[in-house]
Amino acid sequence: MQITSVLRRAAQVNPQGAATIFKDRQQSWLNLLDRVARLAGALQHVGMKPGDRVALLSLNSDRFIEYFFATVWGGGAMMPMNIRWAPPECAYALNDAGAGILLVDDAFVEAVSAFQTEVSGLKTLIYCGDGDTPEGMLNYEDLIASAVPVPDAGRSGDDLAGIFYTGGTTGFPKGVMLSHTNFYVGGISNSETLDAKDGTVYLHAAPMFHIADLLWFMAITFAAGTHVVIPAFTPEATLEAIATHRPSHVLLVPVMLQMVLHSDAMKGADTSSLKLIAYGASPITEGLLKEAFEAFPGVRFLQAFGQTELSPVATILGPEYHVIDGPNAGRLRAAGRATRVCEIRIVDAEGAEVPRGEVGEIAVKGPITMLGYWNKPEITAKTLRDGWVHTGDAGYMDDEGFVFLMDRIKDMIISGGENVYSAEVENALSQHPAVATSAVIGIPHEKWGESVHAIVILHPGASATPQDLMDHCHTRIAGYKCPRSVEFRTEPFPLSGANKVLKTELRKPFWDDQDRQIS
Known part of the structure; x- marks a missing residue:
């Protein structure tokens, strides 16, 4: 199970199809494959060794997708950084992961100066923006133009694919280690459950560093579809991109969906291309869902529940349960049922499964579970027990396998x-x-x-x-x-x-x- 094999297949079955669209740039799957192999060679040339962590601090762009595939193609491990972190958090994560290479775009060039001196192992800065290259940085496009495409490094299975930092119970972020298998299996599952058919067009409106959007990198590539990218979410930019590029799928976490619905730009907006709106990352109210049903008639809705440690989806509440009337009504408060690639239990404090309808901790097992937390064996042992990820979310399961969230066990x-x-x-x-x-x-x-x-x-x-x-x-x-x-x-x-x-x-x-x- 290898992340890069999915990219090669997409270029094989849809070579001239649109792979990415960003502003005035559009490229085919064949062209994307070539640029990924070249960028992988460039990263190796500047010092990336097998397993090395390569960080990126950037708004959404087509280059984010190239970085995602090129890092693992060249044998490294990706490390997308949260664009909302303060400088001390950036420095902590870079030092903790031992990242030696950082890609940065126009929005964060100035921010790097606030933490660069605090990161002793950071040796190479690559500018992936569109302006003049800052002093002391290498230019992304120049590196690709001068690089020779390199063979795939061949990392796969349980090899580390990336470190994804999430909040920490000790006061510091912790790095979730995800493998090639995690992404591959998750991609297959998500492609199917999200109904990403051949040629699906997906709009990246959510921040790409977030695992909720990262799941679409593999799902859409499995479908050899099209990644439409906007730099950052605003209701206006999202609705304009929908009207212009005609995506069929989009992810809008509840607060984003609410902002779109209440935006003046929604009046008269052309959203007729949309077939599915996915949401997740936090619970949603029935009132907001019903408002969305009215605003997007004919569009199907789907909820995904999970966390970074689960690559990230554990349950899906499909479109058939997003209804007000009929035999499937009454499920809008549910988080869904286990995906086809995991098993779920509701357990007590000792890890024993509790009866249906009784509240306990949600635990998940399967090939989507993380390798562990980077450099944190004690926290890993508390969270990952006998192959089960203990999510820290409290809920119950009904007699038909639907999971309902009730509270959080962890703070x-x-x-x-x-x-x-x-x-x-x-x-x-x-x-x-x-x-x-x-x-x-x-x-x-x-x-x-x-x-x-x-x-x-x-x-x-x-x-x-x-x-x-x-x-x-x-x-x-x-x-x-x-x-x-x-x-x-x-x-x-x-x-x-x-x-x-x-x-x-x-x-x-x-x-x-x-x-x-x-x-």
């Missing part, structure tokens, strides 16, 4: 489709001199699903305003992780018998009127 918040670990925010808050301790929780938010809320106890005699603490966090962590609200307390936090903060108690006042404890 994670999902805001606008992005994972936020409480420990990361608490770690940033702890570095403010006025803060004695803090507890960060997710509270309901109409637009973002959940909002990051900090409850803070200050040192005796110290003072700080909510805005002081929010501004401080923005210098340490990505903006989406920063508290949207801060409250101060003087009384100690409620503690368990093991002296851990009982966040369930802190969350209760905010969630008492909700039918589930996540949003």
Whole structure:
């Protein structure tokens, strides 16, 4: 099972078909194959060895897709970076992974200077933008033009394909290691469940570094379809791309879907090419779904639930269950049923399966499960047990195998489709001199699903305003992780018998009127 074999097949069965469309650039599958082999040679020439991590910090583009395939073609491992990270987070991930090569586009050239000196192993910077090449960087197009296509390095199976950083329970991001098998099996499964038939046209509107969009890299390539790319999501840019390039498929996480529906650009927009809208990354409300059904008549909807550790899809709620009436009605609150390439159990604290209808932790097993966390064997052992990934999500399964999400076992918040670990925010808050301790929780938010809320106890005699603490966090962590609200307390936090903060108690006042404890 080899990622690059899927690209070779696409170039074989649809050589002159449009592979990528980005702004005024369009290329065929045959041309993409040639550029990938050349870029792989260029990366080897500048020092990439088998298994080396090659990072990319970039907005969406056709070059992102070339990087995805070329890195593994040349024997390396990809490492797409979160474009919303603060400089300390970028430096941490690059140092943790030991990345020696970084590709960067126009949007992040200046940002690199803020962390470059903190990354001792970073030896080569490649500029993949469209302007003048900054001093000290190599030019992406020049490298491809001067490179000789190299043979596929032949890495496959359980060989490392990439490291994908997600939030950390210890206050620092952790790198999920995914293999060639993970991507290959996931690609086959996703191509089928997402109904990506030959010639499917998919619009990359979601950020490409995010695993929710990365799953489409393989699915659409399996179908030898077309990747239409816009640099970044806005409702206006998305609707314009739909009207211009006529995609049949698009992924819109709930907050993106809501923004599209409520945009002035939606009035009179031509979305007639759309056949399927997929969503995921965070739960969705029935009200938003019903609004979308009315706005996109004739379009099928599909939900995918999973996480980076699962490459990333574990369950699918298909279009046949996105209905208001009929025998399949009543499933809109479900996360779906296990895909054809994994097994799901609902387990108790000891890992034993619980009866149908009883709430427990969702655990997943199959060829989509990660290799583990990079350089974190202890955390890997806690999450990956006997081949089962313990997701940290609480839910139940009904008698027909439908999984329903109810809560989170780990201290994670999902805001606008992005994972936020409480420990990361608490770690940033702890570095403010006025803060004695803090507890960060997710509270309901109409637009973002959940909002990051900090409850803070200050040192005796110290003072700080909510805005002081929010501004401080923005210098340490990505903006989406920063508290949207801060409250101060003087009384100690409620503690368990093991002296851990009982966040369930802190969350209760905010969630008492909700039918589930996540949003």
